[in-house]
Amino acid sequence: MEHVGFKNKTFESQGAFRLILQATSNPGKKVKFMNDNYSQKDLHTSSVNIIFTLLDLDTNVFIQSAQENTISNFIKLHTGSPITKNKVESDFAVVTDGDLDFDSFNEGLDQYPDKATTLIIQIQSMSQGEDFVLSGPGIKNSNRITLRGIPHNFKEKVNANSSKFPLGVDIFLTCKNELISLPRTIKIIN
Amino acid sequence: MIDGFNFAYLDEATKRMIRRTILKAICIPGYQCPFGGREMPLAYGWGTGGIQVTASIIGMNDTLKVIDQGADDTTNAISIKNFFKKVCKIKTTEVTENATIIQTRHRIPEKKLSEHQILVYQVPQPEPLRRLEPKEQETRKLHAYEEYALMHVKLYEEISHYGSVIKTYAYPVRTNRRYITDPSPTPKFDNPKMDFMEALQLFGAGRERRIYAIPPYTSVKSLDFEDHPFEIQTWDERCDICGSNNSYLDEIIVNDKGEKKFICSDTNYCEKNIKT
Numbered sequence: 001m002e003h004v005g006f007k008n009k010t011f012e013s014q015g016a017f018r019l020i021l022q023a024t025s026n027p028g029k030k031v032k033f034m035n036d037n038y039s040q041k042d043l044h045t046s047s048v049n050i051i052f053t054l055l056d057l058d059t060n061v062f063i064q065s066a067q068e069n070t071i072s073n074f075i076k077l078h079t080g081s082p083i084t085k086n087k088v089e090s091d092f093a094v095v096t097d098g099d100l101d102f103d104s105f106n107e108g109l110d111q112y113p114d115k116a117t118t119l120i121i122q123i124q125s126m127s128q129g130e131d132f133v134l135s136g137p138g139i140k141n142s143n144r145i146t147l148r149g150i151p152h153n154f155k156e157k158v159n160a161n162s163s164k165f166p167l168g169v170d171i172f173l174t175c176k177n178e179l180i181s182l183p184r185t186i187k188i189i190n
Numbered sequence: 191m192i193d194g195f196n197f198a199y200l201d202e203a204t205k206r207m208i209r210r211t212i213l214k215a216i217c218i219p220g221y222q223c224p225f226g227g228r229e230m231p232l233a234y235g236w237g238t239g240g241i242q243v244t245a246s247i248i249g250m251n252d253t254l255k256v257i258d259q260g261a262d263d264t265t266n267a268i269s270i271k272n273f274f275k276k277v278c279k280i281k282t283t284e285v286t287e288n289a290t291i292i293q294t295r296h297r298i299p300e301k302k303l304s305e306h307q308i309l310v311y312q313v314p315q316p317e318p319l320r321r322l323e324p325k326e327q328e329t330r331k332l333h334a335y336e337e338y339a340l341m342h343v344k345l346y347e348e349i350s351h352y353g354s355v356i357k358t359y360a361y362p363v364r365t366n367r368r369y370i371t372d373p374s375p376t377p378k379f380d381n382p383k384m385d386f387m388e389a390l391q392l393f394g395a396g397r398e399r400r401i402y403a404i405p406p407y408t409s410v411k412s413l414d415f416e417d418h419p420f421e422i423q424t425w426d427e428r429c430d431i432c433g434s435n436n437s438y439l440d441e442i443i444v445n446d447k448g449e450k451k452f453i454c455s456d457t458n459y460c461e462k463n464i465k466t
Binding site: 059113118139140 | 196202205207210212215217221224247248305330331335366405408409
C-alpha cells in the first residue's frame with residue numbers, strides 16, 4: 001500500500017462505517033466488507049476496515065498479538081493512534097491471538113459508561129465451530145452465530161460483561177472480510 | 191458538490207469522532223453520549239445536532255427525507271434538504287418508504303419504518319430531567335444510579351393536580367428498561383411507534399453536544415402508573431383533506447371568525463390517502 005489509510009478516504013470510510021453501524025445495530029448479523037485489497041498478513045480485511053474507519057490520534061490502542069510490533073507499526077502509520085501497554089487506558093484493543101479477560105479492560109464509569117474499551121477480536125471462523133444464541137436490543141427474537149477461535153469460556157465472559165450494564169466492553173469479532181458486533185447489551189442465552 | 195467543501199460538509203476527523211460516538215450510543219441505548227459538537231452554518235435550534243449525525247452517516251447511495259412537524263414542505267425541512275443536496279449531491283424524496291435516512295424535527299412518520307431505514311431526530315434538550323434538576327453534574331448522577339424518583343413524583347403531582355399527566359409532547363420514556371430518555375419534542379401520539387421499531391433511531395443535540403440512540407427492536411416504554419396508564423391523543427374529527435381518522439391531526443384556524451379545521455400533520459401520508 002502506498003497510501004495512508006483508505007485510498008478513497010471519504011467514501012470508503014463512509015461505506016465501511018455503514019457496515020459497522022449495521023452490524024452494531026443488529027448484533028449477531030454478519031456483515032461483509034468488499035474491499036479485500038486492504039488485508040494484511042496479520043490483520044484481516046474487516047479488522048483493517050474498522051481500524052481505518054474509527055481510529056485516529058484521539059484513540060489509545062492496546063495490542064495483543066504474537067506480531068505486536070508489525071501491527072503496532074501498521075496502526076501508527078495509518079491512523080496515528082498512540083499505542084498503549086495499559087489495557088485500562090485503551091479506547092480500542094486489537095487482539096489477534098491468545099486468550100483474554102474482558103474485565104481487565106476499561107469498562108467505563110458509572111457516569112460515563114461510553115468511556116469503555118471497544119475490543120476488536122480477530123477469530124478463526126464464523127461458519128464453523130461452536131454455536132451461540134444471542135438475545136438483546138437490536139435482535140428481533142434471537143440470533144444464532146457460529147464461531148471458532150474465540151476466548152475460553154466465551155459464553156460466561158459475554159454474560160458476565162452484559163450483567164454489568166450500563167458498564168462493560170463492546171466487542172467486534174472479525175474474520176477475513178466478515179464482522180459480527182456484540183455490544184455490551186447482548187446476552188448469550190444458549 | 192461545491193469546491194472547498196468536503197463531502198457532507200464535515201471534515202473526516204469530525205465524522206470519525208461522531209461515528210465513534212454513535213456506535214457507543216447504540217451500545218448503551220438511551221444514554222446521552224457527549225460529543226464534540228461543531229459549529230454548523232446555521233443557528234442552534236435549527237437542527238445542528240441532527241445535521242451532524244446525518245452528515246456522518248450519509249453516502250452517495252442514500253436517499254434523504256427531511257420532515258418538520260410531519261411536513262416535507264416547510265422551511266426547516268426544505269432548507270436542510272437543500273443543504274445536503276448542495277454538500278452531498280444525494281437524492282432526496284418525500285416518500286417515506288423510499289428514504290434510507292429520514293431526518294425529523296418532532297414527528298415520526300405514520301407509515302411503519304423498516305430495518306433498512308435510519309431515523310435521525312433533531313433534539314433541542316436531550317436531558318429529560320433538566321427541568322427537575324438544572325445541574326448537569328447532578329442529572330448525570332441520577333442517571334448513573336438509576337435514581338428516577340424525581341420524574342415519577344412529577345408525573346404523580348400532575349395527576350393529583352389535574353387528574354392526568356398533562357405532558358403532551360417530549361413525554362419521557364424508559365429505554366431498554368434502564369435509561370429515562372427524552373423522545374425529543376414529538377407528540378406523545380408517536381411514543382408507541384418507538385417501541386420495538388424496526389429502524390435504527392439516532393438523536394442529535396447540537397447545542398447541548400449529546401448523541402443518543404435506540405437500536406432496532408428495543409423496548410421503549412412511556413412512563414406511567416398502573417392505575418393511570420399511558421394514553422395517546424385522540425380526535426373526534428377526521429382530516430379535512432384525506433378523511434383519515436387514525437393519524438396525528440393539526441388544528442388550523444381558517445378565517446377571522448376563528449373557524450377551524452383539522453388536517454394530517456404527516457403530509458406524505460395525507461397525499462397518499464387522497465390518491466387511494
